[in-house]
Amino acid sequence: MKHEPVAVAVVGCGRVAYKHFDAIAEMSEARLVAVCDSDPAKAASTATAHGVPGYADYHAMLAAHPEIELIHVLVPTGYHARVVVDLSQYGRAIVVEKPMALTVADCDAMISACAAHHAPLYVVYQNRFNTPVQAARRALEAERFGTPVLGTVRVRWCRHQDYYEQDDWHGTWALDGGVMSQQASHHLDLLQWFMGPVESVQCQIATRLLDIEVEDTAAALLRFRSGALGVYEATVAARPDNLEGSLSVLGEHGSVVIAGIAVNQLAQWRFAGDGDDPQQVMQAASEAVKNEYGNGHARYLKAVIDTLRGAPPHPWLVDGAEGRRNIALLTALYEAGVGGGTVVPGSPPQHSPLGRVPLTAKKRPPRAIA
Template sequence: MGKELLIKFAIVGCGRIAKRHSELLGLSQIKGATLAAVCDIAEERAREFGERFGVPYYRSIDEMLQNTEVDVVSILTPSGMHAEHVITAAKYKRHIVVEKPMALTLADAEAMIKACDENNIRLFVVKQNRFNVPVVKAREALDAGRFGKLVLGTVRVRWCRDQSYYDQDNWRGTWQYDGGVLANQASHHIDMLTWFMGDVESVHARAATALVDIEAEDTAVATLKFRNGALGIIEATAATRPKDIEGSISILGAGGSVEIAGFAVNKIRTWQFGDHDLGDEQVMEKYSVNPPNVYGFGHQAYYEHVVDCLVNDTKALVDGHEGRQSLELISALYESIASNQEVKLPLEVKHSKLGRSSQ
């Protein structure tokens, strides 16, 4: 793929998150990328997106990929459908971007990785919060060893998703296609926690469905033990009322502490280290951003990363294997909730309902 070429993306799934993806690709906000086609089984949705961005629209992935020249397919359908759609697109030997979580079962995640490997294509899993400006800065501090021995990592997701949100589509909040706050809203934060703290040894989680009528949970808490001896806490709820409060991460180590808060992990609230570094005073002001919504600005940096990986044949920050690792932790949380037991990793799923039909 030559450096002068425009990489053509197609979008599968024209729901809520597709607005963000389509505007970035369709309004020339990503250098070297363009939107070439859209697809959704609901023709009105597909037509609306197609007409807005002046691209062909389809109801079938097969029809779209047989009739449109695209380099990358972005799969933005319900989580429980990701595997089916990724495997279909992989047969056409197109690179794939898939929204979080990459799947709801480890078997599906492994089938997706296998299909992409067999067709010699790249699989990119969307974890845009890793590209948030303050998160990147904190990761630089981690890589430089400034935290020293890690002690405690916590994430908090305090967002508002009321009944009208779940009523938009019949798959929302279901075990088979979506899961609850852990699999959906908090999956980015859970991924970030392990990105900073390392591999997880065991988890113990509890959950409740507090304020909405759905199959899965809207509120959950968990404690984690990491293999390096550090501990972790996950607090996640979509039952914050009347509006979002925060999406945050805290990393505490022997050498220093960082807390990144805001409603989209966008604002450095604490930045303190024992070994003073030039520029520490400016970090809180310089590396905090004020995004328009909980999606933040990370999707733009994420797509720029995908384009760079394809043009220069470089390694993806979050490929299928990295996405699977994040999913294994989410699956362990659900296994712990279902069994009311501490669950060790690697995981053997016995009780979790995630990704399974409720029938």
């Protein structure tokens, strides 16, 4: 049965929005019908660029466009919960950028509100749909790795001071968090997705090169419930430019290394007794990317739309509950990074400043959102 394209609206027209606009434009299954930003000038310029109406108030947008079925929430992270809870009353499906929120309590509020209003909720972790990641995940689901041994991720990216100065929310504890919560949130999702539930974490964080409240560099050790270990390394202080975003999964019967700037190159594919041609597999699964965002947004969005159109829920999509698990782990990493020691994910945070306004700040306070 052929369906009409899903009518999509975008709330928040900042830096990441162009990836969503590009994904919508390349899909026959979706059509952009409206955009919204609390900055009227930004809303107007974005609307003009994409040939759709623009709004500074999403309630006005929903009133004017009852045909909207899917809303992309791309506002600053610290506002995710407020906006998603507010929008849930319309009963439309919601796709929210990663990380889902900055506190577990905010995640719970989002999940509860969306469930109450029958509004499907998805969190954008598009790297799950990268071709080498897909190949590795299929191997995992086929139990080709055997007993898990070690999982590692490395995010060695470059962000200069001007990146944090372009908005007053970037680099703040209250609305953003550092490299772990933002750039390397994707890779934390992949690590947990491949290695399973986390039993405990230890973490060190530092701010080495940037004038921001939050960390620009982090290194952590994880112990998974399976007994396997994990290493999580992340920085935006690589210089002079981006180096890599990678994932390694090592098991009893095989190992996979996904390299590249955006987990986009299958660098190692080794399984005991493997009938595959590793070189052929690596070549077929690798993909070129323009930047560290990768190519997964359209694939992720298609999986969302297929689900909305009645297909069985795609098992690789990240719903609210899965997004919450990421934030529980992220909170534990910050708790260990600030307070020290070994932390169990899910423990009430005592030291983590994520999602809180600090007593002292290097940056000016963030402005309020309408």
